[in-house]
Amino acid sequence: MSENLTSVAERIIVALDYPNAREAEALVGSLEGIPCYLKVGMQLFYSEGPQFVAGLKEKGYNVFLDLKMHDIPNTVKGGAESITRLGVDMFNVHAAGGKQMMEAAREGVDKAWTGAGRNGKRPLLIAVTQLTSTSQATLNDEIGIAGTVEEAVVRYAELTRSAGLDGVVASALEVVRIKEACGAGFVTVTPGIRPAGADIGDQSRIMTPSQAFAQGTDFVVIGRPITGAVDPRAALEAIVASI
């Protein structure tokens, strides 16, 4: 893979939303040699646990552990300590837990981080703003938050930044406003990515991979357009080539 394509692949986070290690490992095997980031979420972590994460780290992958913690500060601090000890490269909490909760997560990272195993880098700690499945109508009529989705996302992003976290999860539609409000160095991780013509499924705020990177996002998260493809490797390669 050329240097250019490698640097694109490193910013694509493939979501391993599988029920067990066997299926997830089959997908990882099919992507061998492509330096993408891998995301372990609730489904896989709750069934296979830290051992699966350790296996990905042994293979040299960057790992995003997506457990979206949202609890009282003391509990989240403890969770962040445990996650940091797993040696993952990125993990997340919900910004809706508030500033004190996010600061507690930060403290948990600082307490547990030893500097070992990650080339001296702390894990990126990011906060989910509004889920990419949330539409304008859902936000206003069901959840009961007034204003536009973009306003709510930027408010959460500013809160996240003030708590000392590294960045947010949002849709690519909000990246420009987030970077304006929080600075170019504030990391954006954007799911809700759909190549043109792909099934939208339960996502609501979507963009194509190339549109998302054109907005200036740092990472895109892509699951089903790759994992649900007949040939996942070809699907990922086509996405990399499209950017």
Ligand SMILES: O=C(O)c1cc(=O)[nH]c(=O)n1[C@@H]1O[C@H](COP(=O)(O)O)[C@@H](O)[C@H]1O
């Ligand atoms: O935190 C996340 O990763 C996340 C946040 C969000 O707002 N929306 C969202 O889709 N995700 C995750 O990103 C992945 C998207 O998967 P696909 O919709 O299959 O591409 C899933 O694993 C979700 O859990």
